[in-house]
Amino acid sequence: MQIRLTVLGHGDAAAGVDVQVAAPADTPLAAVLGSLAAALAPGSATPGAVFCEDHRLDPRRALLGQPPLVDGAVLAFHKPVESAGHEPVPGRLLVVAGPDAGGVHLLRGGVARIGRSAEADIPLDDPDVSRVHCAISLDPGGRVTVTDLGSRNGTLLDGRPVTGGPVPMPPGALLRLGESLIRVEVEGAVPPPPVAPPGVPQARRRGLKDLAGRRQSGGAPAEPETARAAAPEPAAADARWPDLAALLLTALGSPRAPAAGPRLWERGATHQDAFGVRLGTAQRGAEPPRPVTVALPEAGSLGLAGPRERVAGVARAALAQLAALHPPSALELVVLAPGRASEWSWLGWLPHTRPARGQDCRLLLAFEPAQATARIQELTELAARPFAGRRTVVLVDGDPGGPEARAALAHLAITGPAAGIHLIVLAEAPPATPASPTAQTLAAARAASPLFRACGTVGLLTGAVATSLRLIGSDGAESPAAGADAVSAAWAERFARALAPVTEETVGRPAGSPRQAAAPLPESCRLLDALELARVTPGTLRERWHRHTGLPLVLGAGVEGPVAVDLADLTAPLTVDGGPGSGRTELLNTLAASLASALSPRDLSLLLVEGAGAGLRPSAELPHVASYVGATDPVRIRAFAQALREELKRRAALLGEADFGRAPTRTRRVHPPRPAVEDDLPPMLARGSDPLPWLVVLVDDFDALLTPPLGAPGRQAAGSVLRVLDAVSGEGRRLGVRLIVAGGRVAAGAPAWISLTGQPPGRGELWRAGATTAFQAGRVTGRIPRTATLRPTVTRLDWARAGDPPTTRPVRELGNGPTDVALLASAATRAAETDHPTATLV
Numbered sequence: 001m002q003i004r005l006t007v008l009g010h011g012d013a014a015a016g017v018d019v020q021v022a023a024p025a026d027t028p029l030a031a032v033l034g035s036l037a038a039a040l041a042p043g044s045a046t047p048g049a050v051f052c053e054d055h056r057l058d059p060r061r062a063l064l065g066q067p068p069l070v071d072g073a074v075l076a077f078h079k080p081v082e083s084a085g086h087e088p089v090p091g092r093l094l095v096v097a098g099p100d101a102g103g104v105h106l107l108r109g110g111v112a113r114i115g116r117s118a119e120a121d122i123p124l125d126d127p128d129v130s131r132v133h134c135a136i137s138l139d140p141g142g143r144v145t146v147t148d149l150g151s152r153n154g155t156l157l158d159g160r161p162v163t164g165g166p167v168p169m170p171p172g173a174l175l176r177l178g179e180s181l182i183r184v185e186v187e188g189a190v191p192p193p194p195v196a197p198p199g200v201p202q203a204r205r206r207g208l209k210d211l212a213g214r215r216q217s218g219g220a221p222a223e224p225e226t227a228r229a230a231a232p233e234p235a236a237a238d239a240r241w242p243d244l245a246a247l248l249l250t251a252l253g254s255p256r257a258p259a260a261g262p263r264l265w266e267r268g269a270t271h272q273d274a275f276g277v278r279l280g281t282a283q284r285g286a287e288p289p290r291p292v293t294v295a296l297p298e299a300g301s302l303g304l305a306g307p308r309e310r311v312a313g314v315a316r317a318a319l320a321q322l323a324a325l326h327p328p329s330a331l332e333l334v335v336l337a338p339g340r341a342s343e344w345s346w347l348g349w350l351p352h353t354r355p356a357r358g359q360d361c362r363l364l365l366a367f368e369p370a371q372a373t374a375r376i377q378e379l380t381e382l383a384a385r386p387f388a389g390r391r392t393v394v395l396v397d398g399d400p401g402g403p404e405a406r407a408a409l410a411h412l413a414i415t416g417p418a419a420g421i422h423l424i425v426l427a428e429a430p431p432a433t434p435a436s437p438t439a440q441t442l443a444a445a446r447a448a449s450p451l452f453r454a455c456g457t458v459g460l461l462t463g464a465v466a467t468s469l470r471l472i473g474s475d476g477a478e479s480p481a482a483g484a485d486a487v488s489a490a491w492a493e494r495f496a497r498a499l500a501p502v503t504e505e506t507v508g509r510p511a512g513s514p515r516q517a518a519a520p521l522p523e524s525c526r527l528l529d530a531l532e533l534a535r536v537t538p539g540t541l542r543e544r545w546h547r548h549t550g551l552p553l554v555l556g557a558g559v560e561g562p563v564a565v566d567l568a569d570l571t572a573p574l575t576v577d578g579g580p581g582s583g584r585t586e587l588l589n590t591l592a593a594s595l596a597s598a599l600s601p602r603d604l605s606l607l608l609v610e611g612a613g614a615g616l617r618p619s620a621e622l623p624h625v626a627s628y629v630g631a632t633d634p635v636r637i638r639a640f641a642q643a644l645r646e647e648l649k650r651r652a653a654l655l656g657e658a659d660f661g662r663a664p665t666r667t668r669r670v671h672p673p674r675p676a677v678e679d680d681l682p683p684m685l686a687r688g689s690d691p692l693p694w695l696v697v698l699v700d701d702f703d704a705l706l707t708p709p710l711g712a713p714g715r716q717a718a719g720s721v722l723r724v725l726d727a728v729s730g731e732g733r734r735l736g737v738r739l740i741v742a743g744g745r746v747a748a749g750a751p752a753w754i755s756l757t758g759q760p761p762g763r764g765e766l767w768r769a770g771a772t773t774a775f776q777a778g779r780v781t782g783r784i785p786r787t788a789t790l791r792p793t794v795t796r797l798d799w800a801r802a803g804d805p806p807t808t809r810p811v812r813e814l815g816n817g818p819t820d821v822a823l824l825a826s827a828a829t830r831a832a833e834t835d836h837p838t839a840t841l842v
């Protein structure tokens with residue numbers, strides 16, 4: 001397991017360091033605390049108090065990889081850092097638009113002053129806002145009032161000037177200060193009824209082509225298309241284009257703090273607003289403000305020009321929106337910004353910058369020319385392929401390198417959009433003002449970045465303080481000025497960290513989002529790593545056994561994490577198909593180990609049958625294994641078949657009309673104890689089993705069992721075992737018995753099966769419900785040096801190097817350590833000896 005953390009100290013170390021921690025899952029924080037302190041300041045002592053945001057941690061109990069110690073977490077030594085804002089408060093002030101948008105400020109009651117200076121309780125980086133501009137008051141009854149504090153540009157409440165004493169602010173009202181729009185939410189207050197996002201037909205897309213058409217035909221002055229589309233329902237436009245404060249709350253409501261976040265990653269490739277970006281807010285007269293948007297699929301590439309700090313803020317806001325609304329399976333983000341690691345490294349926390357198409361880098365970032373060359377090469381290869389549904393947005397800030405890189409990028413700006421590659425190009429230019437018209441800014445931007453010419457839409461910052469924006473289409477059609485939405489660097493960092501630990505499994509895949517195309521599966525996978533059991537102990541096993549449900553089979557690693565299937569759900573035997581040497585036997589051992597890690601021997605018995613050879617012998621050491629027989633021993637195989645038949649009968653008698661189903665094990669204890677198994681038959685239940693544990697029969701080399709070679713010693717007995725396996729496949733489902741077969745043919749209509757391609761060994765696909773999931777099977781019988789996985793390490797993160805190829809530390813097989821299945825068997829045997837039922841419920 002690897003997680004990235006930020007560690008804050010005090011004094012010189014207050015700025016903190018970002019580190020990468022590699023450790024077995026569930027390692028306590030205490031195991032790496034000394035190394036974390038050393039990373040912060042060499043030679044420093046282990047801290048006495050450690051906080052994650054404002055929670056004090058017990059380093060012996062807080063486990064790495066478990067909330068709150070997940071990817072992106074901030075640890076503070078000695079004193080807490082500001083709370084994430086999840087505690088209940090009477091009110092919240094949200095900055096929904098403007099040059100310092102996205103802010104979520106907690107109102108604890110009383111008066112809060114808003115302004116541009118440090119004196120203000122709520123600072124706002126908006127040049128048109130006075131140093132101390134206005135005050136918001138929240139009384140204990142939940143009433144909100146606003147008072148203008150003599151601001152230079154005034155305060156507007158829903159378009160009306162705020163003058164005199166405190167003016168009541170009704171729920172849902174919008175306050176305008178300078179270019180900023182502010183909303184206050186009060187606990188329990190009911191804003192006007194929200195309007196659901198409309199089912200606006202796809203045809204009404206935002207695009208400057210439409211805009212130009214209207215101008216040419218002498219229509220009304222051009223305005224952004226979205227504003228027109230949403231004109232009758234401003235609230236609907238807001239719902240369709242969530243503001244940045246709403247998006248921050250969505251990100252903070254991630255699984256790390258599972259309170260909110262329903263809109264996270266809501267847009268798959270076919271969503272009506274997929275890859276649209278809200279760049280600002282237009283307001284005409286007393287009308288409610290409306291979002292101004294650009295659709296990247298129509299614009300192709302987007303250029304943004306203006307004074308450096310302002311244009312960077314607009315780009316941060318656009319990238320954050322894309323990342324909040326689109327899942328990584330629909331959106332890949334690439335950064336080309338040589339020399340600008342400190343400005344753009346925040347994007348490295350986002351799951352969208354992880355390479356998922358086999359790119360040879362840690363993250364899709366390029367902060368130096370060699371990395372930029374590699375990224376441009378990868379993008380050029382992608383552009384040569386047909387569009388596969390997943391789009392790539394590339395931030396280009398600065399010169400990508402030599403003339404070749406520049407030429408390749410210019411080509412990409414033109415050819416990329418057809419393959420789903422969209423550039424967002426930044427250029428430094430003076431803002432457009434009456435004295436310096438738009439054409440001059442555009443010319444300056446084109447001089448700063450030749451890519452600007454290839455951008456279908458450009459956004460130019462305008463006004464004396466560059467807080468407004470004009471959109472210009474490739475045909476020169478120009479929109480009226482709107483307030484630009486921008487976010488601060490601190491906001492972006494906080495937003496991206498919140499998304500760092502989120503995966504699509506935890507969020508749920510939106511409708512229409514494509515699966516990742518080319519699967520960058522690992523070359524090998526340890527099952528214990530996939531199970532997050534690298535440090536398997538009797539204690540960790542007992543804990544898992546007590547919370548088991550179903551019969552979870554973890555097959556190995558997939559593109560998006562472990563690939564698993566619940567055997568309890570399958571209505572027919574699970575077949576493992578594949579050619580010789582593809583890894584079928586190893587996979588059966590893996591499946592046996594996976595089951596044994598999830599259920600105790602009281603709840604699960606395993607029966608292992610070898611059609612040929614002895615490949616399942618490593619699993620025979622698991623305490624769950626009640627019987628291990630080979631088809632070459634006619635006496636034992638016949639006895640096995642008979643015992644299994646008896647067991648099916650016994651189960652049928654115990655259950656009567658009932659279905660084994662998925663009833664909790666404990667409630668089945670009412671049944672009379674099972675009759676003693678006759679001594680000369682192989683036992684069907686592991687020692688100490690319940691009367692009715694799950695029974696799973698695993699058969700390897702089924703072909704050899706089916707058609708034993710002439711003269712094989714088990715030939716005479718094979719028929720008996722085939723008949724009983726047939727009975728298992730027919731009646732087993734009702735009786736709590738399941739069958740896994742390797743080397744047989746997949747039955748017609750089977751609900752699920754596994755197909756191993758064996759390139760490399762263990763590579764395969766799970767077929768289930770019409771869908772396939774590629775995986776690399778977990779390995780359990782390879783010998784791996786213990787030290788390869790057991791030692792936690794802490795390394796300082798160097799964001800400037802994040803775009804380099806990873807330095808791989810191949811796991812050396814054939815080492816001197818025990819096999820993983822042996823480790824598991826030993827821990828499971830000890831766990832079983834001390835695993836007593838905690839309660840009898842009936």
Ligand SMILES: Nc1ncnc2c1ncn2[C@@H]1O[C@H](COP(=O)(O)OP(=O)(O)OP(=O)(O)O)[C@@H](O)[C@H]1O
Binds near residue numbers: 581779
């Ligand atoms: N998941 C895996 N990861 C890494 N190597 C594997 C994996 N599975 C199998 N192998 C390697 O491939 C070899 C063949 O595997 P295995 O014996 O399981 O294949 P098989 O399909 O049962 O073949 P056969 O039936 O011909 O014996 C093993 O010796 C092992 O080294």
